[in-house]
Amino acid sequence: MNKxxxxxxxxxxxxxxxxxxxxxxxxHIVLNGESEVEVTMKDGYSEPGAVAKFSFKDxxxxxxxxxxxxxxxxxxxxxxxxxxxLGKTDSAVRTVNVVDKEPPEITLEGGDSISIRxxxxxxxxxxxxxxxxxxxxxxxxxxxxxxxVSNKGSYVLTYEATDSYGNHGAVTRKVKVEGExxxxxKGTIYLTFDDGPSLSxxxxxxxxxxxxxxxxxxxxxxxxxxKNKLAIVKRAIKEGNTVALHSYSHDYxxxxxxxxxxxxxxxxxxxxxxNDTGYEAFCMRFPGGSSNTISKNYxxxxxxxxAGKVQEEGYLYNDWNVDSTDASGxxxxxxxxxxxxxxxxSKNTFNxxxxxxxxxxxxxxKALPExxxxxxxxxxxxxxxxxxxxxxxxxxxx
Ligand code: ZN
Numbered sequence: 001m002n003k004x005x006x007x008x009x010x011x012x013x014x015x016x017x018x019x020x021x022x023x024x025x026x027x028h029i030v031l032n033g034e035s036e037v038e039v040t041m042k043d044g045y046s047e048p049g050a051v052a053k054f055s056f057k058d059x060x061x062x063x064x065x066x067x068x069x070x071x072x073x074x075x076x077x078x079x080x081x082x083x084x085x086l087g088k089t090d091s092a093v094r095t096v097n098v099v100d101k102e103p104p105e106i107t108l109e110g111g112d113s114i115s116i117r118x119x120x121x122x123x124x125x126x127x128x129x130x131x132x133x134x135x136x137x138x139x140x141x142x143x144x145x146x147x148x149v150s151n152k153g154s155y156v157l158t159y160e161a162t163d164s165y166g167n168h169g170a171v172t173r174k175v176k177v178e179g180e181x182x183x184x185x186k187g188t189i190y191l192t193f194d195d196g197p198s199l200s201x202x203x204x205x206x207x208x209x210x211x212x213x214x215x216x217x218x219x220x221x222x223x224x225x226x227k228n229k230l231a232i233v234k235r236a237i238k239e240g241n242t243v244a245l246h247s248y249s250h251d252y253x254x255x256x257x258x259x260x261x262x263x264x265x266x267x268x269x270x271x272x273x274x275n276d277t278g279y280e281a282f283c284m285r286f287p288g289g290s291s292n293t294i295s296k297n298y299x300x301x302x303x304x305x306x307a308g309k310v311q312e313e314g315y316l317y318n319d320w321n322v323d324s325t326d327a328s329g330x331x332x333x334x335x336x337x338x339x340x341x342x343x344x345x346s347k348n349t350f351n352x353x354x355x356x357x358x359x360x361x362x363x364x365x366k367a368l369p370e371x372x373x374x375x376x377x378x379x380x381x382x383x384x385x386x387x388x389x390x391x392x393x394x395x396x397x398x
Contacts (some may be wrong), residue, residue, distance in 0.1 A: 006200040027054045027085045029063065029092045036095040041132055042102050045071040050092060059085045069096045074133050074165065103169030104131035104161040106141065109304045109396040113174045118181035122147045127160035137161050145163045147175045185350040189380045191216040193318065194246055194285065196357035197223055197232040204365045205357055206235060212372045215384035217245040219285045222269055224320045230276055237279050242384040244283035247267050255287065256295035259305040283385050284310055289319045291394030303398040318385060319394040321352035330360040334367035341371050345380065352392045
């Protein structure tokens, strides 16, 4: 045979072979990493990618990735890798399991170390638990441990929270029972009057207290340059009542702007009172009580901070456990105020009664004699708050 014909036939055979080979080759995807992976919500998912080849040619740049992964939510997701080359397609799938291994985070209101006096009631200052997948899991918190308020010592309370994936978080709080024991003061009534002094109500209240030979506690706000109001404050002190601090003003948006602003305001009122009267205030009450939920609108978490700060500054802070309800409106009928105090007072504990001595609280003045007469007949004793008095704290909620 002619050499040329042989070469031509060989070339044709080679061309057909190459053609058959090309027709038989398909693109091929290989995943980087495992085809099933587990990632935590905390670490998140980062795409390891894949490589694709067409015979020996790298065609990875042709890969299209379709990822359904939402790594901020627990679940099983797929990532599909598709490559198309010369009209041929290959694909591969990776399964991604997003899991939650993070325990809930627990925040303790009032700090991780608190101190109370022997005999003082321990009231749980509160806690919050937040989980990255479940959100608020405060309702799962379980508190372990006891505080024996009758024995000095250091007690540890453990707070545990669980999320729906079984992750446990725990924090501890140390409660020190130390210092001078508080007087039990069972059956004592502490009448407290907020928001004064008022030129109308406060002198009448002082008259009534004097008449029954008892004392009360006045949580005042700034009386400014008003000499008549100052005279009332001086009279309250002179007659053996306790004058305590409420705040410089009652404007929540101003006083609860920050803990520094609040503490600065408190100091201003303290110093003003001391300059004007020589009296050193040792007790305070937060406007709205330590349980108020308004302050957080101006500064989140401020009550937790303030409850610690005022005590560090040496103040006792007192909320109330008996509400006369005179803040529920102006001129709440005296009968209703009397009924409320009678209902809430208890002989088994001390009673801090919330009342107000502003101009608008005429019915509080009207109700007061009957409340006192009832209390005295029932065997209660009326006292002003002193440095040795037990304190009643609300649960902080901010
Ligand atoms: Zn007030």
